[in-house]
Amino acid sequence: MRPICFTGMGHVLPRRMLDNDELPPLDKPITEAQLQRIGVYRRGWAGEGESIPELAAAAALQALDDAGVGGADIDFLIVANWTQRRLLPDFAPRVQQLIGAPQAFAFDVATACAGFVTALGIAEGYLQNPRFRRGIIVGAETTSRVARPHSKATLVFGDAAGAWVVERGEHGHQVLAWELSTDGRYHDAMEINAEGHCVTHIDQKELQQVAVHSFRSASGAVLDRAGFTLDDVDWIVPHSGTAGIQALLLRTLGITEDRVLTNFRSIGNVSSAAIPTALHAFWSDGTIRPGDLVLSPTTGSGWYAGAALYRMGGA
């Protein structure tokens, strides 16, 4: 396998960010304990000009700029998204147009919250092929649109997009390993109902057990594969999504909160955009530093378990 790396990052949030007290009133009162388990105090709601292709393009353009390359240098473009999926066409061809990348084979994937790791895995495979030298992977979601109005989900979900420029070679942030698996027994754990709202068909306890197993198995797989243990990892940048799932992740992996970098408290559960968005934010502010080893576990309805392990390159 030829090594791959990412050489540029970008992320965007919607113009409109809402604190909890700015949200439309909930139809059922929420207890302080519930609010703490959700743990989200601010999130973005995409507005006009902020649909999936536009958010994805904005993040991708930042990543191109960060990598010091142009759209014409891009051979493929993979947009992960499940919150505005279309039958035809995919969204990625529109993103291709918006960023000016005419050579990029452009398509969409979903896999719920695991979409960014899915895109990364496909990219790694493509980059083994001389046909592809450089690509962009994006996680772009408007999760706010699948939250039933006035439901608790409006507290949880937020909109965002995050992107990486990925290349063959070891000159950037090095991708060391990734893992994805599916447990189809839970394929219908969550679905979008006829009204377009996300509903859960699994009890909270069982969901937690599935999530625990996902975090443990996927994180273990990438660490084993790359020859590291959890002690070697400097930072966990997970898709956790809520404080409750985050607490579960900490217990499952047996780690303390000071090694986990997330921003769901201030941007909400942004699903497939979570990992690139948080990584870019904590890299840009200097928390994550060159040489740091980062583990990004994720789970997603499907049921998907995933993780990526990478070593940050020079600033």
Place this chain on the structure above:
Amino acid sequence: MRPICFTGMGHVLPRRMLDNDELPPLDKPITEAQLQRIGVYRRGWAGEGESIPELAAAAALQALDDAGVGGADIDFLIVANWTQRRLLPDFAPRVQQLIGAPQAFAFDVATACAGFVTALGIAEGYLQNPRFRRGIIVGAETTSRVARPHSKATLVFGDAAGAWVVERGEHGHQVLAWELSTDGRYHDAMEINAEGHCVTHIDQKELQQVAVHSFRSASGAVLDRAGFTLDDVDWIVPHSGTAGIQALLLRTLGITEDRVLTNFRSIGNVSSAAIPTALHAFWSDGTIRPGDLVLSPTTGSGWYAGAALYRMGGA
């Protein structure tokens, strides 16, 4: 790059197959010339128990049987489909359950009619990774559901699924090269409207020019990459979809009809299922023989141009 091959094939059609005179009446009369340009005289309409996951699973189970392996031997499962796409979850996890492949990372792709080649390209990348030894790729479509009732499209579209078991190595039918590109200028050439029907926003002449360019560029790319010319190719098994597009393909590539194997006349335009379905049919009946070199070009709204080149292995 490690070589990859496919070792099993399968395809299914719906129980209900309709001849032209069995279709609900058209709302506008069609001329004989139009009918000849469509060139479809029979097609399948999926009924109960024949939705995307069920058609996909039936084709996949045949392919497993043909390859002589079981579901437990499968590391990944990619289902190409655009005619019943969901927001959440993907269909593939359900297919994973139906075929009993608990180890398979399972997800969906779309890319319109180019979906099977998209799945093949991802599979080739995955099989470079020691994590994946063997997978299943499926094209499964219920295009009849996106045809406006009583429109000409009801003549064109048909439902089907086709699948391959793909593996690392050279012991099966060898995949020599594949190509996919996107021309996002035509991303909105076709779309599904609010009523769920496929509509075209490009005039027929321009569409033909785009299709011509697609066939020529993608076919040229795979032949160049594998070191062959069109003269070396024994059979073209394209996704062409209608007699008009097929005629265009022949003119574009400068080939005679006797080298082209398609079954759209008797099963309709089955989109991403077309290539594996036709290949399996013409392999099973002995038309395509061991050692034959086969080129499969495709186009799809997005706008996608694709092709795959492969050498058939022993019977």
